Amino acid sequence: MADLGEFGLIDRVAAIVREVAPGEDVLVGPGDDAAVLRVRKGHVVVSTDLVVEGRHFRTDWADAVDVGHRAAAQNISDINAMGGRALWLTVGFAAPPTLPARWALDLVRGFAEECASVGAGVVGGDVTSADKITIAVTVLGVCTVSPVLxxxxxxxxxxxxxxxxxxxxxxxxxxxxxxxxxxxxxxxxxxxxxxxxxxxxxxxxxxxxxxxxxxxxxxxxxxxxxxxxxxxxxxxxxxxxxxxxxxxxxxxxxxxxxxxxxxxxxxxxxxxxxxxxxxxxxxxxxxxxxxxxxxxxxxxxxxxxxxxxxxxxxx
Amino acid sequence: MADLGEFGLIDRVAAIVREVAPGEDVLVGPGDDAAVLRVRKGHVVVSTDLVVEGRHFRTDWADAVDVGHRAAAQNISDINAMGGRALWLTVGFAAPPTLPARWALDLVRGFAEECASVGAGVVGGDVTSADKITIAVTVLGVCTVSPVLxxxxxxxxxxxxxxxxxxxxxxxxxxxxxxxxxxxxxxxxxxxxxxxxxxxxxxxxxxxxxxxxxxxxxxxxxxxxxxxxxxxxxxxxxxxxxxxxxxxxxxxxxxxxxxxxxxxxxxxxxxxxxxxxxxxxxxxxxxxxxxxxxxxxxxxxxxxxxxxxxxxxxx
Known part of the structure; x- marks a missing residue:
């Protein structure tokens, strides 16, 4: 990751995200200070999760693509559990500079593919360094019925x-x-x-x-x-x-x-x-x-x- | 933190959040699978940031309340930079089990106070363990003008x-x-x-x-x-x-x-x-x-x- 650098990695991630799952009603996608989203109907539903290496996954038990799928799935499921529909996700990614960029990009691909499977898109994120791989996911959706609590x-x-x-x-x-x-x-x-x-x-x-x-x-x-x-x-x-x-x-x-x-x-x-x-x-x-x-x-x-x-x- | 446990900590955090900054148009706040928010007008604006101990802050250079203020401020500012208004924030918090619960609760208090200063509220979060303190913030706002890119x-x-x-x-x-x-x-x-x-x-x-x-x-x-x-x-x-x-x-x-x-x-x-x-x-x-x-x-x-x-x- 250190070779690509923060901004190089962000560019590559944004390219994957756009290719796999652009998302609907995204007026401004990744790359600006914030994403801008059109809510057509219903209320906004939001949930967030932290996924930490060694606690929530092990790199020898699942590959990066799988970890990406899992991280997206567990968040999308939270919106489902309210009776809502997941539409947009953000992903914060922290990892040691020595992590191969390939791993990070595979994770993003798995993440974006899981999002695409429900018609959701990745609209933003952040990249930084940390001792352990840490993935922070926030999912936004809409609920057009009364949310089920x-x-x-x-x-x-x-x-x-x-x-x-x-x-x-x-x-x-x-x-x-x-x-x-x-x-x-x-x-x-x-x-x-x-x-x-x-x-x-x-x-x-x-x-x-x-x-x-x-x-x-x-x-x-x-x-x-x-x-x-x-x-x-x-x-x-x-x-x-x-x-x-x-x-x-x-x-x-x-x-x-x-x-x-x-x-x-x-x-x-x-x-x-x-x-x-x-x-x-x-x-x-x-x-x-x-x-x-x-x-x-x-x-x-x-x-x-x-x-x-x-x-x-x-x- | 280990003494309070995950759910004990979440209960204390939720109490602080409700007391300091309940937020407006929050139909369902922290504590369910997801928060539910009413968007009255405009588009939704969202941004996310990871804040990692040792990289973005040092516990000997700023106290927990300050770190909370900073983490909220840098995210709220991203919504400001689009021409929007920040309304709702989520915060994921990972830390070593040995971290005093007081530190975590002070951080949440500073975070919620910064949110309250702009009329925003904390609507959700996650707590887990990690080797280093890691704070994942997502801010949601609305933009009623054309966003400035x-x-x-x-x-x-x-x-x-x-x-x-x-x-x-x-x-x-x-x-x-x-x-x-x-x-x-x-x-x-x-x-x-x-x-x-x-x-x-x-x-x-x-x-x-x-x-x-x-x-x-x-x-x-x-x-x-x-x-x-x-x-x-x-x-x-x-x-x-x-x-x-x-x-x-x-x-x-x-x-x-x-x-x-x-x-x-x-x-x-x-x-x-x-x-x-x-x-x-x-x-x-x-x-x-x-x-x-x-x-x-x-x-x-x-x-x-x-x-x-x-x-x-x-x-």
Missing amino acids: RSGAQAGDVVALCGRQGWAAGGLGVLGRGFRSPRVLVDAYRRPEPPYDAGGVAAEAGATAMIDVSDGLLADAAHVARASGVSIDLRSASFEIPEPLLAVAGATGADPLGFVLGGGEDHSLLATFPAGTALPEAWTEVGVVAAPGPDGPAVTVDGAPYEGSTGWTHF | RSGAQAGDVVALCGRQGWAAGGLGVLGRGFRSPRVLVDAYRRPEPPYDAGGVAAEAGATAMIDVSDGLLADAAHVARASGVSIDLRSASFEIPEPLLAVAGATGADPLGFVLGGGEDHSLLATFPAGTALPEAWTEVGVVAAPGPDGPAVTVDGAPYEGSTGWTHF
Whole structure:
């Protein structure tokens, strides 16, 4: 990176971004003091995430293109979880001067490709040096329906899930043990496939609360429970455990349900709907919402606190 | 920070943010998957910056409150430089788990106070761990006039400056030599006072190009020159060198003009206006725009390339 220099790198990044994903309604793109964007309808929705080498990714577990895809995906998913549509992203990139410029440019390419997959564009960024690779992403979107918050779940609602759950945690677990297969799980970790269209559909179907599963299914269910002042009971039998996850669990003596309940790397969506709602396609009922118990909001599995392991811990 | 934990810290941060600067037109603030914002009029303007310990600040040269003010100021200034008004900011914060939570909360307080000074609010963020303190800021604003780009300068335009220029670079130079005075310069570095209202006023007065001076006056003039395909000549006699800067230069044998031409820490605004424009209050004419020479766009001082020092280099 030092060879290209800050401004050289910015020029190359801007060229990739323009080529891959120019974005719509971008009146001024990267290269000025700020980008200028046209909001045609609805409210602006914004979320931000920091992705740090060694904490959120390892360069030996995923290549730069994958890291770019993941960084964009986890942010786009936050807009999806409000019922909005992601349109524009900015990316701040800090790395050691010795990092090959190729790595940075590959990251940007993966990032821009993930954005393009939902019709979003990269509209700005910043480049600086740091000891560890650090990626700061902000996503802007629009929401033309009432945003679905974490706080709207009501006792009696059903809890539903959309998207893979546990796959990426299984892949992370495999990598953490030094293996590279089952490949389908490793790939799920390296490049998650969040259900990008499901958030808006759920909002229109009357979802009362919704969250992007990123801290782990139980942890994120607890965020909804606390914000809504309710308890949530998940039904373990409702989760379809994918075959490769069963295989990994069998080979290592782990409980496959732990990956499903603990995983947050697939960026599935968890939502609550009024009882009797015809769930939108691709959504599966996985539990129920109840009034909080005497100890306040809680999340249980099959009526009891979950005592099992929630997969291998992160690095 | 490790004692408070990620979610404990987020709760404390959110409380500070709500108390200091709730922001207007914030339909959903911090704490959900994303913030939701109402854009009443105009286009959305967005910019992002990474601020890294050891590169952009040192904890022994500025306290956490000052670092927060600076981080917000440099971003708000980017919106100002488009002719827009900053309304909402997000802040991603990464730091070693051993960092006292007090430091992080002071930073957030300074950040939120700077935002409040322009009527902007902090609407979201992220907290994670990293080896070095890293602050990722994104600012959103609205622009109700035509945004003023870097690329609009025309031969024959006058070049004008608004805001202090060289003060903060002088303060940084003083700190770099192990001193703490003149205090007024050190303070100017620690907590810049960008001319926040000047961008919109310049846009309405017909500015043809504008930029936030953050890389240094000569460097940023060069950004405008290249983007516009013009040359810029600055007139050294037009810069009023502040008394304390003269004192520092006198004591160290430095050329005080070097701080003015090389400094980027004051976040002044540089703009071009059609010749004959009555410059808005607080703007000073400092040069002229000319057609590019045979070697292309260039920036000169008093008709010649500037060969002098541009202040002490950064750490």
